[in-house]
Amino acid sequence: MMQDSVKGIFTEAIQTQIAAADQLQEPLLRAAELLVDTLLNGRRIYCCGENMAHASARHFGHMMLTGLNFERPPFPVTALHADFGAKEHEAIFAQQILAAGQAADLLIVLSSGAQAPRVSKAMEAAVARNLFIIAITSDADTDVAGLLGPDDVEIRIPSRNTARVSEHILQLVNMLCHLAEQHIFPQEIDE
Incomplete structure (x- = not known):
């Protein structure tokens, strides 16, 4: 039975991997281009995640600072802090964007479920401050996609299963970091 x-x-x-490989190449490449353009133009990147995806946002921030494939200068990426004791818990990411975000910076949001109130508020703050947005979501998403503008990118993982989506979020942030390093430091990548 357990077997x-x-x-x-x-x-x-x-099956989710196969579907993702077919469906996510184009949005992943667009997201990587937006990420690289942001870095090359001296802008900052912020990332946050709802619930289980928060750990992947922190992982992404760490990799972008320290390097994924080789030692390199740090990229200007901040994983937004989730203070669960804050008075305005749902606004915690938004407050950080309103305090530090500048026009043409980039917000990367991760959501593995249907609703993402903290991430949605961060996106609203990003729109108010004219930041670009990359959203990695699931087929179950009901909050995030509606907040994206024409210059933003959504990578919608073809699954409603939170565990499968969480696995893919981690894989996708690793891929984004790899693609950024590959483009900015092509001499360092061993193919």
């Missing part, structure tokens, strides 16, 4: 369950989890993960 069938384990095999089912692997099968679902593989």
Whole structure:
């Protein structure tokens, strides 16, 4: 019984990978271009995630500062802090964007579920401050996609399963970091 369950989890993960490989190439490349343009133009990047995706946002911020594939100068990326004790808990990311975000900076938001109130408020703040947005979402998303403008990018993972989406969010932030390093420091990448 448990063996069938384990095999089912692997099968679902593989099927999601195949669907993602077919559907996400174009938005991933657009997101990587926006990320690289932001870095090359001396702008800052902020990232945040809702619920389980918050750990992936912190992971992305760390990799962009320290390097994924090789030692390099840090990229100007800040993983927004989630202070669960704040009076305005749902506005915590938005407050940080309103305090520090500047026009043409970039906000990367990660959401593995249907609703993302903290991320949505951060996006509203980003729109008010004229930041660009990259959103990595799921097929279950009901909050994030509606806040994106024509110059923003959504990478919508083809799954409604929170575990599969969380796995792909981590993979996608690793890929974004790799693509940025590859473009900015091509001499360092071993193909």
